[in-house]
Amino acid sequence: MADPKSLYQEVILDHNRKPRNYGALAQASHKAEGHNPLCGDHLSVALNLEGEHIAAIAFQGESCAICKASASMMTANVKGKTRQDAETLIQEFRDMATGQIDIDKQAHHLGRLTVLAGVRDLPTRVKCAILPWHTLHAALHSVADTSTESENDPMHAPLGDA
Amino acid sequence: MSASQSALKPRPASALDVARIRADFPILGLKPSGKPLIYLDNAASSQMPQQVIDRLVRYQTTQHANIHRAVHTLSEIATAEYEEARRKITRFINAREEREVIFTSGTTEAINLAMHGYGRRFIGAGDEIVLTTLEHHSNIVPWQMLAEEKGAKIRVVPVNDAGELLIDEYEKLFNARTKLVGVTHVSNALGTVNPVKQMIAFAHARGVPVLVDGAQAVPHLKVDVQDLDCDFYAFSGHKLCGPTGIGILYGKAALLERMQPFKGGGDMILSVTFEKTTYNVIPQKFEAGTPPIAAAIGLGAAIDYLSAVGMDAIAAHELDLLDYATDQLKRIPGVRIIGTARDKAAVLSFALDGVHPHDVGTLLNQDGVAVRTGHHCAQPVMQRFKVPATSRASFAFYNTMAEVDALVAGIRNVQKVFS
Structure with missing residues (x-):
């Protein structure tokens, strides 16, 4: 890409082409389905908690590149982390995607996930990036189903793009 | 602009002076995404020429008051302008009488009006409503609501792989319980132009009235409601270079008179006591409350503009664009055109x-190209073609062959990014 600020950077395209932790999990202690009825994206996240640690995690589904790359990077990031660390990342990712924290000035644990920060300038794509994280949150709370459109969404909050 | 005349469909070469037309549309000179705007989302909403913008400003600056109410001069002027807009629309679609033209907030409200006014009065338990796979949600959901309320049934006309209605199947759906047909004139998702005149004739031979959703047809082809002989025809102002918030339900006077009101309020009554209210005559019976006066007058101005350009010239130029774009997209490996009907309007999914x-x-937006992506409020079409969504370029008379080239270059760039 000519424009380095573009959302479609090589790392995102790479995760879209070769998603990490893609597929089903033989035995999952927690799982959830997420869908975005506006664009038809849907994915499932399954994980195994051993004590407080996420010992294994996988996702699968059908979605745009932003959603798939976000899910791929998410699973790579939270694997081995504690439930609490994962929840912190979920919150920070959501704040980054909705422009509520300035990742250059405020402290965070997002690391390479900041490559997805560009969605904050594309209101219609924010939900694509956040969907995997909503679904992970739902899985950790063993909520069976989640949606970026639902009032019952455990992460529901105005995203400024309705 | 006549570079790609189709060999199959002879028609006069497009005679539009597109450069001059484009100068009328201030928004086409902007760079909303940082690149010059290439607006190919006209099926969602079209842009407004300066002439219509000026008309809105003139109304609001010098002519605004409430209508049909006061004896003061300003109110008389506003009323006259509002009714003049109704006259223009009547002529534009060749309705018999002005009272057959009802102002609504858009196509969706027009169809809901027909559902409440006609459907709730004349459709009952066990009755059947025939719709098609190509309908926009706005011509599905109101009828589902009615079917649920009344215990009526929805029957659906299937389509072939090109996105054309199967007329044999349509005809087989009729029986003694068939009470209404709802069909879109032009598919918003695929561009298919449906043979509505033929379908209406078939329905009428069985005593069944037909509602045509004309939201995608009126901007692109000459519509004559008397020639079609449709019972209802619904369309929107904002797809017609007019303002949002205004639309039309055309209905045959005899049907409109038998219908019950949709919304209650001022202007739709002749007299009100707490014991009894007498409803006004059509069209006022269906225009409760203060209508969007400015938007109606703006729609009248948009129709003046389109009529001056000429609907035949508009249709010819748009088909040139469609043929050229179709031809160009077919040359790109990995691109699948969804909707390949023989008779299409300027929509390319x-x-x-x-x-x-x-x-x-x-x-594409990063290249300045504005297209619609998603299910286009036509999820049954997406299910039929087994795609979650499509990308849709939809053309207007102010688009150019160079803009089609930009779309094609943009698509090739997308493929390069994802290769």
């Missing part, structure tokens, strides 16, 4: 192998 439409839309 497509899928790119291995790339989600939302990624296509975001990347």
